[in-house]
Amino acid sequence: MASIDYQNKLLTAFDESFDSLNGVRQVYSPYANWLAGKDFSQLTQKSRDAELLFRRVGITFAVYGEEEGGERLIPFDIVPRILAASEWKKLSDGACQRVRALNMFLNDLYHGQDIIKAGIVPESILTNEMYRPEMQGVDVPGGVYAHIAGIDIVRTAADTFYVLEDNLRTPSGVSYMLENRRMMMRLFPDLFRQYPISPVEHYPQLLLENLRAVAPRGVTDPTVVLMTPGAYNSAYFEHAFLAQQMGIELVEGRDMFVKGNAVFMRTTEGPKRVDVIYRRIDDDFIDPLAFRKDSMLGVPGLVSVYRNGGVALANAIGTGVADDKSTYIFVPEMIRFYLGEEPILSNVPTYKLGVEEDRKYVLAHLEELVVKEVQGSGGYGMLVGPTSSKAQIEEFRLRILANPSNYIAQPTLALSTCPTLVEQGVAPRHVDLRPYVLTGKTTTVVPGALCRVAMNEGSLVVNSSQGGGTKDTWVLQC
Amino acid sequence: MLSRTADHLYWMARYIERAENMARRLDVTYRMSLVQNAAQSEAALWVPLLHISDTVDDFNEAYDEVTAGNVIHYIALDERNLSSIYSCLRAARENAHAVRVAMSLEMWENINSLWLEFQQMDKSLMLDSGLTEFCDWVKSRSHLFRGVTYGTMLRDDGFWFTRLGGFIERADDMARLLDVKYHLLLPSANDVGGAVDYYEWSALLRSASAYLAYLKVYRDAVTPLRVAELLVLRQDMPRSLHACMDELTNILGQLSGNAGSECIRLAGEMHSSLHYGRIEDVFRGGLHEFLESFLRHNNRLGIEIQRTYLNVPINTSGLDDSGVDDDLSATGFDTLEPLLIQSQS
Numbered sequence: 001m002a003s004i005d006y007q008n009k010l011l012t013a014f015d016e017s018f019d020s021l022n023g024v025r026q027v028y029s030p031y032a033n034w035l036a037g038k039d040f041s042q043l044t045q046k047s048r049d050a051e052l053l054f055r056r057v058g059i060t061f062a063v064y065g066e067e068e069g070g071e072r073l074i075p076f077d078i079v080p081r082i083l084a085a086s087e088w089k090k091l092s093d094g095a096c097q098r099v100r101a102l103n104m105f106l107n108d109l110y111h112g113q114d115i116i117k118a119g120i121v122p123e124s125i126l127t128n129e130m131y132r133p134e135m136q137g138v139d140v141p142g143g144v145y146a147h148i149a150g151i152d153i154v155r156t157a158a159d160t161f162y163v164l165e166d167n168l169r170t171p172s173g174v175s176y177m178l179e180n181r182r183m184m185m186r187l188f189p190d191l192f193r194q195y196p197i198s199p200v201e202h203y204p205q206l207l208l209e210n211l212r213a214v215a216p217r218g219v220t221d222p223t224v225v226l227m228t229p230g231a232y233n234s235a236y237f238e239h240a241f242l243a244q245q246m247g248i249e250l251v252e253g254r255d256m257f258v259k260g261n262a263v264f265m266r267t268t269e270g271p272k273r274v275d276v277i278y279r280r281i282d283d284d285f286i287d288p289l290a291f292r293k294d295s296m297l298g299v300p301g302l303v304s305v306y307r308n309g310g311v312a313l314a315n316a317i318g319t320g321v322a323d324d325k326s327t328y329i330f331v332p333e334m335i336r337f338y339l340g341e342e343p344i345l346s347n348v349p350t351y352k353l354g355v356e357e358d359r360k361y362v363l364a365h366l367e368e369l370v371v372k373e374v375q376g377s378g379g380y381g382m383l384v385g386p387t388s389s390k391a392q393i394e395e396f397r398l399r400i401l402a403n404p405s406n407y408i409a410q411p412t413l414a415l416s417t418c419p420t421l422v423e424q425g426v427a428p429r430h431v432d433l434r435p436y437v438l439t440g441k442t443t444t445v446v447p448g449a450l451c452r453v454a455m456n457e458g459s460l461v462v463n464s465s466q467g468g469g470t471k472d473t474w475v476l477q478c
Numbered sequence: 479m480l481s482r483t484a485d486h487l488y489w490m491a492r493y494i495e496r497a498e499n500m501a502r503r504l505d506v507t508y509r510m511s512l513v514q515n516a517a518q519s520e521a522a523l524w525v526p527l528l529h530i531s532d533t534v535d536d537f538n539e540a541y542d543e544v545t546a547g548n549v550i551h552y553i554a555l556d557e558r559n560l561s562s563i564y565s566c567l568r569a570a571r572e573n574a575h576a577v578r579v580a581m582s583l584e585m586w587e588n589i590n591s592l593w594l595e596f597q598q599m600d601k602s603l604m605l606d607s608g609l610t611e612f613c614d615w616v617k618s619r620s621h622l623f624r625g626v627t628y629g630t631m632l633r634d635d636g637f638w639f640t641r642l643g644g645f646i647e648r649a650d651d652m653a654r655l656l657d658v659k660y661h662l663l664l665p666s667a668n669d670v671g672g673a674v675d676y677y678e679w680s681a682l683l684r685s686a687s688a689y690l691a692y693l694k695v696y697r698d699a700v701t702p703l704r705v706a707e708l709l710v711l712r713q714d715m716p717r718s719l720h721a722c723m724d725e726l727t728n729i730l731g732q733l734s735g736n737a738g739s740e741c742i743r744l745a746g747e748m749h750s751s752l753h754y755g756r757i758e759d760v761f762r763g764g765l766h767e768f769l770e771s772f773l774r775h776n777n778r779l780g781i782e783i784q785r786t787y788l789n790v791p792i793n794t795s796g797l798d799d800s801g802v803d804d805d806l807s808a809t810g811f812d813t814l815e816p817l818l819i820q821s822q823s
Contacts, residue, residue: 058578058590231576244579255482266481268635268787269735 002040002426004032004419012458013414014157015428016081027082027476028419030194035426043078043421046187050076053186059179059237075469076180078187079419081431081451082195088475091161092435092445094345095151097335099437102166102322104338106145110135110318120333128327130320130375132283134290138307140316141214142441147278147314148207149437150174150450153345155416162348162413164432166331168315168323170280173450173470174436175238178203178245180472181448196477200448203436204245207278210440211246214312215275222275225249225265227256229281229297234465239280253281258301261310276312277302283317325374325408326352348413354405362409363400366393369409370460371400384460386412415460418471420453430454432462433473447475483580484639485788490573490589491627491643497566498620499651503527504553504563505613506685511546513677524549529658530651531561547605554612555601563616567596581640582630585623592619638732641725642783649722649776652686656709657769660702679705686717706765707757719772723749726779737786744779748772748817755819763820775817 006018017028024032054073083091105121108114109131115121125131150171152164181200185192208224215222228239230252243250249265256265256274264271279286285295290303305311321327329350332343351358351369362369366385373381383396400407417428435449451471452462462468507527511520521544528534528549540558541548556562571593578586595615604612624644631637659682679700683689688708695712696704710719727745730738760768 055594056587056591057583058575058586231572240579249480249483250577250579251480252482255480268479268481268484268639268733268737270737 002035002038002043004028004035004426006428011417011428013428013430014155014416016155016416016418016431018419018428027084031080031082031191034191034194040425043426047076047078047421050078050183050187053183054179057179059175074176074464075455075467076183077420077429077453077455077469077471078184079421079426080184080472080474081418081433082474082476085476085478088198088447090344091153091433092447094161094163094343095149095153095435095437096443096445097339097341097344098151098163098166098331099146099149099439100443101331101335101338102149102168103143103145103439103443105334106316106319106322107140107143108338109321110138110145115334115337118337120337121327121330125321125327128321128324130318130324132318132321134303134307135316135318139309141216141309141312144214144314144439145316145319146322147210147214147316147439149439150434151437153433153435154413155433156413161345163331163345164348165325166323166328167434168319169282170315171434171436172235172238172280173434173452174203175241176470177436177448177450177473179241180450180470184472195474198447198475198477200446203446203448204242206438206444206446207242208246208248210438211276211278211314213440214314216309216312219275223273224276224278225251225274227251227253227277227279227281229253229285233280235280242278248278253286253296253298256299256302258299258305261305261308263299263302263305263311274311276314278314283320286313286317320375325350325372326354326405328408348410351409352405353400353407353409358409359400359404363397366397368412370412371396371407371409374406374408382461384412387458387460412460415462418451418453420455420469420471422455422457427457429457430460430462431471449473449475479580479635479639481788483577484635485784486573486577487580487636487640488643488783488788490570490577491640492647493566493570493573494589494620494623495644495647496561496651497563497570498617499648499655500531500553500561500563500566501613501616501620502685502687503530503655504550505610505617506681508546508550508609508613509684510677510681520544520546526658527553530654533559533561550605550609554604554609564596567593567616580636582626582632584626584630588623588626592623595619635734638729639787642729645722645725645729646776646780646783648717649719649726650773650780652709652717652719652722653769653772653776655682655685656706657766657773660706660765660769676700683708688715688717691715703757703761706760710760710768711752711755711757713753720749720752723752733787738783741779741782741786744775744782748775748779751817751819759819768819771815771817774814778814 004017004024006015006020011018011020017025017032019025051073054076059073105115109125116123116125146168148171150167150173152167153161154164155161177200211224212222224246225248226239226243226246228236228250230236233239240250251265256263263274263277265274281297284292285297287298287300287303288295289300302311303317306313306317329347329352332347335341335343351362353359353362362371366383369385371383371385383393385393415430415432418431419426420429422429431451431453433449433451435445437443437445451473452464453469453471454460454462455467455469504527507524511523524544524546525534528537536559537552540556541552552559553562555564557564559565571589574581574586574589627637627640631640659678679702680689683692683700683705686709692700692705692708695708708715708718712718713720713724715721723745727742727749730742730745
């Protein structure tokens with residue numbers, strides 16, 4: 001019989017399901033009872049079923065560095081992460097609060113720059129590579145820059161949550177939130193009768209509503225499209241999935257062209273005007289006339305039409321300056337400055353290696369810290385001190401010394417663990433959480449998230465490119 | 479719909495159809511090889527398969543000699559052969575992958591699982607006892623795909639472009655098949671032939687799923703004239719040229735917009751020749767000549783469809799783009815002779 005039983009295991013972090021004093025936590029109690037009636041072999045069979053189904057539907061991601069078109073499944077774990085309604089309230093309020101402040105920050109930065117004048121954010125932010133001078137003074141519809149934001153949150157104690165990162169460019173992973181839910185309902189319908197789980201299936205409709213809301217003024221029935229770099233992009237499945245769920249065209253750069261102050265797509269019936277582009281392609285590649293000239297993926301002239309209000313982009317160009325790790329440290333102050341509120345979610349204490357005092361401390365404590373590249377993502381280019389060898393640390397030290405201001409460091413957080421099906425049984429593995437915050441006329445979040453799990457025992461790196469898996473996240477209605 | 483989407487759907491269907499046709503020929507040739515025939519060499523039996531897809535030279539470059547095993551491998555599995563079943567299924571799946579949004583979920587799952595099954599197959603059995611089973615699998619997957627398309631896809635332009643690709647490919651394939659067999663077998667139209675011819679012609683019929691239909695329609699011996707009539711002119715024979723043109727003229731009429739007048743004209747011209755033509759007149763002018771002319775027309779129709787609906791130029795840094803690629807503009811065509819079946823006065 002399977003069970004959540006960690007009695008013999010040393011818990012090194014807060015566990016979502018289990019408390020070494022009181023046993024199974026309340027939110028997991030019905031699940032633990034259900035689990036007690038299952039054989040381990042039944043569970044592994046379900047896990048194999050899930051893999052087969054995912055493969056058949058083609059829920060795969062391409063892995064960089066493998067042969068072209070190499071497709072892999074992200075491991076899916078059948079044990080859900082369960083959040084109580086009260087926990088979710090704090091998380092969702094906190095995430096929405098951050099996104100509201102970040103949108104106001106971007107609008108301010110690209111207009112009056114009050115926050116710089118107030119001395120809260122240094123003027124040096126204007127030299128950040130992600131700051132786009134092309135956007136200075138440009139009015140975007142509704143003042144919204146980050147229409148879709150993925151806020152990465154970790155937990156270290158019952159009431160302690162930290163925001164690791166705000167993803168404001170082209171955050172991915174929401175398709176896993178939706179497909180994981182569908183899979184769980186298919187595999188374990190009986191559990192859905194026992195738990196009052198908040199639905200997430202309306203996410204694509206909510207997204208579409210938000211996208212339609214930011215259409216250029218005067219357009220009443222806007223044509224919305226999703227722009228993808230193409231079938232070899234690692235997140236292509238998600239692009240296709242979302243376009244299909246919203247009933248909009250999935251376009252590539254070569255499907256569109258600019259004429260006058262408008263963007264058109266090539267259709268079998270001739271050119272058709274495009275009003276809103278949900279783009280899943282980085283700023284750099286979106287328009288060879290504005291940014292990288294060698295980009296074959298973009299649309300020449302798109303940015304100029306955008307600046308003139310002929311088309312809306314989601315997310316806006318230039319949001320990268322706000323989710324940069326060197327800007328991250330100012331978010332709590334932004335919340336106070338723009339909203340007059342206290343931050344609901346905390347930042348992780350962060351050292352900037354460009355600052356001498358911080359650098360000294362960090363270089364003396366590398367084996368305790370996590371060091372990240374300022375603009376790195378996907379778990380590439382980072383050092384996790386406690387799990388790295390001496391040689392790895394020394395090698396990283398040289399990289400830091402070569403360009404210190406390219407790095408930040410944070411204490412190694414004891415990320416919470418969640419029960420996870422592994423070869424030996426159900427065991428604790430470290431997890432994080434990424435809710436998707438949408439902004440149109442208002443800022444909202446569907447009650448669910450992508451939960452990423454580090455499948456290897458003790459590992460703190462949850463990124464899918466580094467062998468991380470995903471779980472369904474259940475937000476309880478009561 | 480997006481031109482690129484239409485293009486992927488069109489080619490996806492063409493490649494599935496092509497894979498099916500390859501499997502049909504492979505299977506029939508294999509079955510014929512089981513009928514002992516001392517007069518015919520192994521090469522004479524298998525080379526026609528390479529003629530049909532115009533791949534004799536490429537084959538000779540890749541293999542030392544024409545053996546059953548080499549040809550089967552080349553046509554079924556060889557990556558170097560762009561028309562091999564392997565290449566066709568891969569191309570079909572890649573096209574589908576690029577536009578999975580444009581089709582029903584069932585269609586995508588179907589074509590994706592087809593590819594997964596193909597990859598997991600034990601191909602070592604194929605050269606021997608497993609070949610018929612493999613060909614049956616390809617055919618039935620193609621049937622399944624056509625069925626799931628017909629049964630689940632929204633009747634928008636995506637559906638019509640998918641159908642369009644299938645029938646353009648089928649018409650091309652049927653004309654090539656007939657032409658090659660005609661060359662090899664037919665000294666004169668009135669030659670009723672001996673036992674060898676009987677097997678050859680009935681094999682041809684079988685490869686088009688037309689053998690039983692032939693018996694039902696003619697209730698008589700298999701003659702070249704009737705085989706040709708069945709496969710060229712019979713409207714009720716689903717793989718005949720006439721049936722393909724019936725479908726194509728209908729499909730072209732269903733497409734939205736007004737861009738396709740030249741496609742419709744071309745298809746209509748071909749259709750009327752087949753609709754009103756008589757097989758005796760076809761033979762009088764020469765079946766081979768007729769088929770070659772048909773292939774030229776069908777190819778032109780394919781190019782015209784590509785140019786009118788599907789062509790997506792690469793974005794360069796030029797701002798103004800009318801969406802028409804110069805090298806395929808209509809003026810670049812040679813004049814095409816009319817597809818005529820001359821009736822004798």
